[in-house]
Amino acid sequence: MATLDAKIPAGPIKDKWTNHKNKINVVNPANKRLIDVIVVGTGLAGGSAAASLAEMGYNVKAFCFQDSPRRAHSIAAQGGINAAKNYQNDGDSVYRLFYDTVKGGDYRAREANVYRLAEVSANIIDQCVAQGVPFARDYGGLLDNRSFGGVLVSRTFYAKGQTGQQLLLGAYSAMNRQIGKGKIKMYNRHEMLELVKVEGKARGIIARNLVTGEIERHSAHAVVIASGGYGNVFFLSTNAMGSNVTAAWRIHKKGAYFANPCYTQIHPTCIPRSGDYQSKLTLMSESLRNDGRIWVPKHMKDVEAIRNGSRKPTDLTEDERDYYLERRYPAFGNLVPRDVASRAAKERCDAGFGVNETGEAVYLDFASAIQRYGKEKATVLGEQNPSAQRVLELGEKVVEDKYGNLFQMYEKITDDNPYKTPMKIYPAVHYTMGGIWVDYNLMTTIPGCYAAGEANFSDHGANRLGASALMQGLADGYFVLPYTIGDYLADDIRTGEISTDTPEFEEAEKEVISRLEAFINNKGSKSVDHFHKRLGKVMWDKVGMARNEQGLKEAIEEIRQIREEFHKDVFVPGSMYELNPELEKAARVEDFLELGELFAYDALMRTESCGGHFREESAETDGPQKGEAKRDDENFAYVAAWEWTGDPGKATLHKEELTFNDIELKQRSYK
Amino acid sequence: MKLTLKIWRQKDRNDKGGIETYPIDNVSEHMSFLEMMDVLNEQLVSEGKEPVAFDHDCREGICGMCSMQINGEAHGPDRGVTTCQLHMRKFKDGDTIYIEPFRAKGFPIIKDLVVDRSAFDRIQHAGGFVSVNTSGNTQDANAIPIPKTDADNAFDAATCIGCGACVASCKNASAMLFVSAKVSQFALLPQGKVEAKRRVLNMVEQMDKEGFGNCTNTGACEVECPKGISLENIARMNREYLKASIFSE
Numbered sequence: 001m002a003t004l005d006a007k008i009p010a011g012p013i014k015d016k017w018t019n020h021k022n023k024i025n026v027v028n029p030a031n032k033r034l035i036d037v038i039v040v041g042t043g044l045a046g047g048s049a050a051a052s053l054a055e056m057g058y059n060v061k062a063f064c065f066q067d068s069p070r071r072a073h074s075i076a077a078q079g080g081i082n083a084a085k086n087y088q089n090d091g092d093s094v095y096r097l098f099y100d101t102v103k104g105g106d107y108r109a110r111e112a113n114v115y116r117l118a119e120v121s122a123n124i125i126d127q128c129v130a131q132g133v134p135f136a137r138d139y140g141g142l143l144d145n146r147s148f149g150g151v152l153v154s155r156t157f158y159a160k161g162q163t164g165q166q167l168l169l170g171a172y173s174a175m176n177r178q179i180g181k182g183k184i185k186m187y188n189r190h191e192m193l194e195l196v197k198v199e200g201k202a203r204g205i206i207a208r209n210l211v212t213g214e215i216e217r218h219s220a221h222a223v224v225i226a227s228g229g230y231g232n233v234f235f236l237s238t239n240a241m242g243s244n245v246t247a248a249w250r251i252h253k254k255g256a257y258f259a260n261p262c263y264t265q266i267h268p269t270c271i272p273r274s275g276d277y278q279s280k281l282t283l284m285s286e287s288l289r290n291d292g293r294i295w296v297p298k299h300m301k302d303v304e305a306i307r308n309g310s311r312k313p314t315d316l317t318e319d320e321r322d323y324y325l326e327r328r329y330p331a332f333g334n335l336v337p338r339d340v341a342s343r344a345a346k347e348r349c350d351a352g353f354g355v356n357e358t359g360e361a362v363y364l365d366f367a368s369a370i371q372r373y374g375k376e377k378a379t380v381l382g383e384q385n386p387s388a389q390r391v392l393e394l395g396e397k398v399v400e401d402k403y404g405n406l407f408q409m410y411e412k413i414t415d416d417n418p419y420k421t422p423m424k425i426y427p428a429v430h431y432t433m434g435g436i437w438v439d440y441n442l443m444t445t446i447p448g449c450y451a452a453g454e455a456n457f458s459d460h461g462a463n464r465l466g467a468s469a470l471m472q473g474l475a476d477g478y479f480v481l482p483y484t485i486g487d488y489l490a491d492d493i494r495t496g497e498i499s500t501d502t503p504e505f506e507e508a509e510k511e512v513i514s515r516l517e518a519f520i521n522n523k524g525s526k527s528v529d530h531f532h533k534r535l536g537k538v539m540w541d542k543v544g545m546a547r548n549e550q551g552l553k554e555a556i557e558e559i560r561q562i563r564e565e566f567h568k569d570v571f572v573p574g575s576m577y578e579l580n581p582e583l584e585k586a587a588r589v590e591d592f593l594e595l596g597e598l599f600a601y602d603a604l605m606r607t608e609s610c611g612g613h614f615r616e617e618s619a620e621t622d623g624p625q626k627g628e629a630k631r632d633d634e635n636f637a638y639v640a641a642w643e644w645t646g647d648p649g650k651a652t653l654h655k656e657e658l659t660f661n662d663i664e665l666k667q668r669s670y671k
Numbered sequence: 672m673k674l675t676l677k678i679w680r681q682k683d684r685n686d687k688g689g690i691e692t693y694p695i696d697n698v699s700e701h702m703s704f705l706e707m708m709d710v711l712n713e714q715l716v717s718e719g720k721e722p723v724a725f726d727h728d729c730r731e732g733i734c735g736m737c738s739m740q741i742n743g744e745a746h747g748p749d750r751g752v753t754t755c756q757l758h759m760r761k762f763k764d765g766d767t768i769y770i771e772p773f774r775a776k777g778f779p780i781i782k783d784l785v786v787d788r789s790a791f792d793r794i795q796h797a798g799g800f801v802s803v804n805t806s807g808n809t810q811d812a813n814a815i816p817i818p819k820t821d822a823d824n825a826f827d828a829a830t831c832i833g834c835g836a837c838v839a840s841c842k843n844a845s846a847m848l849f850v851s852a853k854v855s856q857f858a859l860l861p862q863g864k865v866e867a868k869r870r871v872l873n874m875v876e877q878m879d880k881e882g883f884g885n886c887t888n889t890g891a892c893e894v895e896c897p898k899g900i901s902l903e904n905i906a907r908m909n910r911e912y913l914k915a916s917i918f919s920e
Contacts, residue, residue, distance in 0.1 A: 052805045067726060068792050070833060071734040087813060123807030130809035132801045132862045134826035141816025159826055165733055166829060173800035180796040188789060211781055240728040274701050279709055280730045405830075409732060412749070412756045413703075478805045527716045529709075573721045578683065579782045581724055582716065 004257070004641055004656045007439040008112045013662045014094075017116040020440070021483055025490035032057030034496070035489050038205055038220040040192045040247045042069030044077075044164070044171055044470055045453025046226030048477030051174035054183035056482055058489075061218055062175070062184050063207060065191045065242055065584075070172040073228060073240040074473060077164025078285035078406065080146060080156035081470040083121040088145050092153040094118045101468060102663050104150040104337050105433070105461020106611035106631060108260070110639070111662055112440060113458045120479045121471050125157055127478060133170040135159050146290055148466035150337035150670070156467040161285050161406040167470055171477070190216070192247045193515075193587065195223060195254045195449065196508045202251075202449035203498050204505060206512045210584060213577035215512055217505045219498035221489055222448045224481065225251055226473075229432035229454040231264065233592045233599065234544070235536025237429035238270060238283040244588040245595050248436050248455050256444035257641035257654060259457035260434035261595065262603035265464055265612050266545050267430035268294075268341035271413055271423075272361040281428040282413055284364070285406055286466040289334045291369035291399065292423070294341070296353040296362050298322040306355050313355070313363055313422050324348055332670040339463045339612045339629075340670055342427035346545050347627075349426070356424055365422035370395035427545060431469060433460040433612065434602075437641040437656070441484035442476060445641075448488060452476035457639065462611025516576050519586045524571040528585040531566040535559065535589070535596055543600050548616040552604040556597055556649060563593040597648040602640055605653070608632035624671065633665050672698040672759060675767040676711065678723055681780055688780070690769075700760040704747060705730060705737065707759055724783040730755040732897065735832030738839070739784055740771040745836035745895045753834060753897045773839035776882040777846065788835050790881035791849060797877035798870035799853045801862050821859050828855040830898045837892035837900070843884030848892040850878050851908035852900050858911050868915035875912055 009020040027035065035058050039050040042064040050062040064072060084097040097118040102109055125143070129135065135157050136144040145154040159166040178184040187207065194206040196219070204219035230245035231237035252258045269284045297303050298320055305311035324344055326333045336344075345362050348354070355361050374395025378386040386394070396419050400407065407418050414424070436444050436451035438458055444451050453473040460468060542555035566589070574580040609618040609629035618630045637658045642651040674695050681688030695714070698707050705727050712722035728736040737754045741747035747757045762768065770784065778786040803809060829852070837848035854871050857863025863870070886905055893902045 048805065055804055066728060066734070066736060067788060068735075068833065070792075071728060071736050073729060073734070076729045076731055076733050085812070120807065125812045126809045127803075127805060127807050129812040130801065130803045130862055132825075132857050132860050134822055134829050134856065134860065135812075136826075137817055137819050137822040139819050141818050141822075142813050159829075162733065162830060165832075166826070169829060173795070174805055176792075176795045177800040177802060179792075186792075188792070240734060241730055242728050275699055277699065277702055277706050277710055279703075279706050282731050408751065409756070412732075412752055412758065415758070415760060479807055482805075527713055529713060571716060571719075573716055573719065579724055579785065582722060 004654045005439065006110060006656055007441060008110070009440065013112060013115045016112055017119055024484065024487035026486045027490050027493060029057050031493040033059070035059065035492060036061065036220040036498070037222050037224065037485070038218060039063070039224045039226060040205065041072065041226035041228060041455070042175070043072035043074035043226065043228055043453060044168055044473030045455070045477040046224070047072065047168065047171035047175055048474050049224055049226060049452055049481050050184055051171060051178055052478050052482040053485070054178035060178070060184045061187065061220060063187045063190045063192055065189065065210060067188055069175055069186065069188070070169060072168065073243050074168045074470070075165045076240065077470055078161040078283065079148065079287035080158035080163045080467040081124065081167060082148070082155050082465070082467045083125045083157060083471065084118055084155060085122050085125060087143060088154045090153045092155050096153065097121060097155065099663055100151045101459070101465060102461065103668055104463055104465035106463050106668055107461065107633070107637070107660065107665050108263070108610050108658065109459055109461030110658060111660060115662070116480065117459050117472060117475050120475045123479060124471060124474045128167060128170050131170040131173060133159070133166050135166070146287055147335060149286055149289060149335045149341065150332070150465045158287065161287065161403055164470060167474065171474070191584065193250065193512045194508045195251045196505050197254055197446065198498070198502065198504045201447045204500060206508050208512070211579055213575070213580065215509055217500035217509060219500045219505070221492045221495060221498065222450065222485055224450045224452060225436065225455050226452045226477065227455050229435065230592070230595055231429045231432050233535065233596050234429040234539045235532050236273065236278060236281050236540070238267060238281050241280060244591070246588050246591045248451070249591040249595055251436065251444060251446060251449055253644050255446045255644070256449060256451070257437040257643050258435070258598065259437035259639050259641045260462070260602065261599040261642070262543070262606060262613050263433035263462045263611060264429060265338055265431040265433060266342045266427045268338055268345055268427050269364060269425045270428035270430070271410065272356055272358065272426040282409065283428070283430060284410060284423060284425060286338065288364060288403060288406065291402070292334065292364040292366050293323055293368060294325050294334055294362055294364055295321045295323045296348045296355060300352065303353050303355065307357060329670045336670045337463055337465060342545060343614060345427055360426045361424040362426065363422035364425045366399055366418065367422070370399055370419070373398035431464055433457065433462060433464050437639065441487065442481050443484070443488065450481060450485060452481050462613055516583060516587065519570065519572040519583060520576050522570055522572065524569040526569050526571060528570060528572065528582055528589050531562055531570060532585070532589045532592065534562050535593060538562070539596055539599070543603055546614050546616050547603050549604065552600050555600040556604070559593065559597045559600065560649070566590070566593055594648045598642060598651055601649060601651065602642065605640065606636060608636045610636070625667065625669065631667070637665070672700060672762070672764045674698055674762065674765070677767060677769045679771040680723070680783055683782055684779055698759055700758070702759045703730070703755055704741070704757040704759065705755050724785050726785050727755055732756040733832060735834040738773045738786060738834060740773055740839055742769050745773065745839040746897055751897060751899055753832070773835050775838045775844035777838060777844060778835060788833070790883070791833050791835065791846070793881065794846070794850055794874055794877045795853065798866070798873040801857065802866060815861050817860060825856045825859040828852045828859070828900065828904055831900050832898055834897065836895045836897060838883060840891040840895040841884065842889065842891070843887060845886045846878050846881070846883035847886040847905050847908065848896065848900055848902070850874055851904035854908045854911055855904040858907060867911060868918070871908060871911040871915050
């Protein structure tokens with residue numbers, strides 16, 4: 001078995017990427033025309049990769065399951081994108097962004113990758129502006145910034161609460177330019193169901209046309225997986241309904257190692273769940289923590305009064321409120337990283353201070369921000385001694401300009417007006433830091449198969465900082481992969497077109513057909529969602545925000561049980577050769593049921609707490625950090641990369657030791 | 672809540688299709704419209720019947736995948752929302768709700784409530800971009816200051832989610848609001864000015880080829896648009912188009 005070589009270039013960290021780019025092989029423009037590349041997924045990573053590769057001259061075939069590449073779930077990212085531009089003159093730098101990201105990831109990311117990410121971050125902003133992405137600007141016409149959790153500078157660029165949408169439309173427009181030229185062949189409403197390997201190399205995929213149900217063979221010299229994360233293994237998450245692990249899981253089963261599956265981000269500010277019928281959870285952007293203050297009542301009697309409706313949150317005086325993040329983490333306050341904020345909310349709610357009927361909600365309050373902005377605005381307008389009403393009016397307008405769409409979304413879902421009463425929020429599954437293991441070149445352990453964006457594991461360690469996902473997706477797609485893939489493809493200039501008329505394609509196609517036929521022919525009695533919900537409940541209860549040995553062992557057993565029942569008793573109506581959403585779901589849930597077990601297994605193995613992975617057995621027991629997560633660098637400063645062996649519970653562990661030469665490993669304190 | 676749903680069922684593109692009636696019980700007012708559809712589908716599956724096919728993905732009003740003509744209105748009776756953000760509290764116990772696909776020549780029906788909106792993609796292929804390579808070696812992002820009002824107006828136009836409600840709401844099935852939003856975004860920004868003429872001519876030409884109708888200024892599109900895209904964009908596109916036609920290269 002191949003050893004896990006991350007192929008990190010030698011030399012000082014600040015020169016690695018430049019030197020590497022200068023030394024790797026390139027394919028000459030005439031030869032690029034002879035090479036095909038498949039890109040699966042058209043979010044920020046896949047869309048930008050497809051556009052860049054096509055622009056360089058490769059023939060790109062891009063696939064998405066949505067009806068248009070513009071609908072990939074990157075579109076829903078709200079808050080912003082980080083870049084070390086230092087436009088605010090607050091001392092930001094590439095090193096500081098690098099440092100914050102490694103620290104934010106609780107020292108479980110690969111230094112060299114993160115440095116490169118920080119290095120190219122500034123180019124992303126330049127690129128996007130050149131493409132016509134309408135970022136927020138100030139009255140001087142220059143770009144505006146806001147702050148995000150876990151950092152002490154203002155480096156986040158944004159477009160109201162729709163940054164992901166605007167960036168994705170930028171990448172989509174770059175794709176459109178290439179589609180129009182015929183350099184990208186776009187396959188909408190297609191889902192990759194298998195990877196095809198020829199002589200050990202990734203040479204194509206089997207995809208299903210979701211409209212006709214036809215199974216299609218597509219060949220290429222390299223395959224890029226940019227299919228996003230696997231948060232939907234929890235059933236309820238902030239992911240889109242269609243977000244799935246299938247492409248990633250299929251390459252895993254063909255030999256790509258899956259790294260750190262247990263690293264999940266539970267986002268602290270989501271709208272709490274309301275009932276059993278709930279199909280998804282909605283995020284309220286982290287940017288709201290710039291101005292919103294998080295609290296619960298200090299006294300139990302007020303919690304009860306709020307729950308039975310005899311007091312309103314706005315009735316409580318400052319003294320009666322517990323701004324627990326400001327209390328516990330004075331340095332970072334409401335802007336602590338997501339994992340810390342989520343655990344703090346859980347701690348208060350577990351202690352009984354949750355403010356809704358289910359006891360799973362805390363307040364996110366904008367009253368102070370509205371006051372502050374209202375007074376500022378009155379001063380700017382030259383209004384002396386404005387009335388309280390006037391301050392409120394002006395303040396609400398400022399808040400609306402900043403977060404209008406988020407407030408509207410909240411109001412539509414909950415029927416509460418967040419300008420007048422604090423929002424109720426609770427943590428929810430949002431992002432998965434784990435993913436397909438890749439080397440410095442973003443190549444998986446399968447030659448010619450690459451993974452980019454959320455689908456890979458590389459840059460965020462055990463916890464991702466806010467506004468870093470967009471940065472990573474675009475960095476991978478625009479600036480990293482298009483270069484590094486050339487190094488591999490340089491050996492393929494004489495290969496010629498890859499035929500799909502070979503035993504390898506035939507066999508892969510047969511496997512896919514028999515998998516799908518099994519669903520259609522199964523005489524089961526329960527819907528796909530029935531099983532997905534059960535899996536989600538086990539994952540949330542036992543593999544969620546806090547994990548322990550016993551719970552994880554139970555989870556593994558229960559997931560195996562659900563998987564067995566699923567195969568026996570799932571009912572999929574309709575036929576294979578038509579638009580059949582239930583069949584699509586069945587194939588995805590089958591993969592989630594396997595991934596879920598590996599996920600729990602990985603969490604069981606990692607007995608330390610780090611970032612989003614919190615093991616109850618591993619917490620600080622005394623001192624100023626009491627109750628905080630306790631990392632174990634001596635035994636766990638490695639990436640856990642799992643190799644498929646035919647059973648998710650029997651995967652083989654490969655370790656990539658993490659070395660930190662440029663950052664000292666320290667306890668991660670936000671106090 | 673107890674409701675009667677009258678839903679358009681159509682096997683595929685060539686099927687004639689028709690309305691079917693489904694009674695549904697136990698609908699909570701806190702459910703979103705699509706969660707209500709999930710409950711119906713779960714019920715149909717448990718009866719061994721085929722569930723109703725409908726497009727949806729993000730369920731937070733931003734991907735533009737969901738559609739549906741509900742009681743004759745694109746995205747239903749609420750304003751400024753997509754179907755996924757519409758909640759059942761907007762309906763009353765005992766209501767009969769008609770659910771149909773978006774209807775337009777440019778949006779052929781694929782199945783039930785699912786329509787083919789790829790015409791929108793093709794219009795964008797014709798010019799919905801700035802021709803700049805993705806090398807990252809462009810000028811510094813702050814090299815050209817852009818007046819805040821221009822940036823804000825460009826952003827407002829760019830918030831279009833491409834759902835097609837404008838087309839479905841228009842008696843002429845015109846796509847002018849959609850196309851003008853994209854044309855406006857770029858026309859308002861210095862980066863987009865260089866190719867402005869070519870862009871507007873090509874995109875309008877493609878729009879006509881796709882079989883969308885003309886604009887007769889009834890304004891239904893603006894009313895039904897979940898993102899509040901303004902009719903001003905259509906006026907701007909018309910100006911751009913006229914300019915480009917007179918002074919083309």
